[in-house]
Amino acid sequence: MTPENINHPFLHLKVRSLLLRLLLISIVLGIGLGVIQATSGLKFNPQVLNLILYIFVFGLLCLWTLADFKRLGVHLSYVVGRLPNNHRWLPMVGLVILLILFSMGSYLVLFYLLSLLAPSFIEAILRDVANNPTPQRNASLLFNLLGAIVLVVVAPITEEFLFRGIILQRWATKWGIRAGLLGSSLLFGIGHANAVGLSMVGMILGVLYIKTRSLIVPIACHALNNSFVVAMELFSNGSKTLSAVNRLEQLRYSLWLGILFIVLSLPVLVRFLSQNWPRKNAPVPYFINSFQKES
Template structure:
């Protein structure tokens, strides 16, 4: 794979503090604008606000990366040369298995420590804005398209790569995945951390951001799929002791299966972690994160 395009060299570097500044700035400017114009619908629709700010931030990143048609064309050609469909679907299934197992385990554990808090959390998570087809469409855009694009550019192409070059690839992988996981405040936060690790490995292996993006797209689409039926009744029945036990047992089995394939994936690709990111010529003298 060393004779193929290293797309990490094809675009401008973006420093972490620059990306974080624009990430916060775009969220603030969209929210402040909504307050100034007094759009009640926009202010009460967090998904729409998130979609607008995410889209704006993606355009800012494209500008900072200096994405041009010829470079993008090379990236896409390189993507189709390197992509491994079997590996991608294997990772997606593994990550969904891990996320589901961790959610089930946490449900069972929280129930036996604080059942009232668990039922409150579950009832709150069932209340969302996807009650209309327009709300469904907005939610799908942000979840399936916006989030994978923005998060892969920010967490893998910027944070992971910059920390890896400044220190080492293992620290970059762990820190970027910890930050990525911490922003996913649902019950599957640990699953998000493991997902971040897998995407980091894919990025360093193929050196093409479109490949972890593809995994992210598929993962989010399959996770979002159950929401497509907006007319399905929401089960608000409180969790029982039997439900909690079943959650722990099934979650444990799924976790063992998922971790087996996750660890197998890591060992299969550990040689790529030794390669790291080769420094750019303009960074050899001054590499700031």
């Protein structure tokens, strides 16, 4: 029995259905919370509310997808895979550090260039980024704990399950493994403020999933990446109190730092991708895992 002879469940899992469900869940929860606030007079902390909404939105989306698994006969164990024996984790730590450097560098350079063309637009984005519900040194213990749980536990599990476990394999089944890898990585990047940096993160995590056939590896790397982000936020000097204009000026002064980060990280990341880029006709991890199980 070969992977090609196994039923293709990812032909029936539509990405557009995922996006529509994401929109529907967000709208329903948003309306529900609005009604609760209007009728009860309760006032929720916006940042805490965003964290709770993230948990419910992505948690419900994953549960809805798991219901599809049961209906279509998709095995979650084949999607997740097994952790490779004697996996080398230390190089993964170095890879994550390089991804953080590239993400920071691409953020600084790209936003600097965009600020020359549309400063008001970039000021608005910087304001949104500064208001993201991430742990902060001067925030309450409860908020920081909730933020850390969302970033280090909930986000890596749900996002890797959806982007690498579902979207990558769906598009790879439809268009080929390379197109699936590129498309899912770009969608992952577009879903974040730093589209260029997070697209690279998505590509590296996708390659790790294809190479190891284990979703545990990209989940662990994603969690480690976010752990570094949480640590940097907690030990930062409180720059979130700066105005959008001051943040824009700070961004412009940081251009050369961004270039340095890119120069240090990009060659190694490109080398890793070139060495581990999947061959054109490579099967998706689900089919290899199912084939090994059947064998």
